[in-house]
């Protein structure tokens with residue numbers, strides 16, 4: 572399964588959707604009891620079998636017994652956004668999550684937030700068709716607030732992608748392929764809106 576995560580990481584960096592190589596990717600295990608997530612500090616285009624870690628979705632429920640002390644150590648090695656991924660897996664049917672620091676999405680989330688808006692409304696045809704509106708989620712990195720806000724947004728099954736305020740995109744989908752496509756749509760919609768707003772001096 573780590574190969575799927577590695578392929579998605581490579582694709583997102585090679586496509587130029589991110590400038591920094593950091594973010595995190597996860598997929599739900601076949602049993603549904605756990606998920607595989609990138610380790611903290613792992614560059615998205617350099618993921619190998621040692622760069623991912625398995626985390627139980629529900630406390631005390633795992634495919635294999637894990638000592639609580641070992642569990643704590645594992646969690647420390649996992650991505651700092653692990654609580655956000657776990658909460659989404661607990662509360663929605665998502666099977667894959669991709670979070671990336673896409674620059675236009677970061678900028679647009681801040682501009683819209685400063686203008687008093689809680690979503691980015693796409694103006695491009697692709698964004699209008701597939702995304703309709705992009706919720707802006709707030710909360711510190713890996714915080715309970717962010718985890719709760721993200722899970723609440725993705726409980727609406729028509730929502731596949733959102734932007735974490737001043738931070739990056741997050742897509743929660745059926746597969747990593749879909750999550751990659753949604754991430755590309757989010758960043759495209761944000762880029763077009765930013766360019767339009769700049770040309771018109773709207774902000």
Ligand SMILES: [Zn+2]
Pocket residue numbers: 593594595652670671672738739
């Ligand atoms: Zn991040």
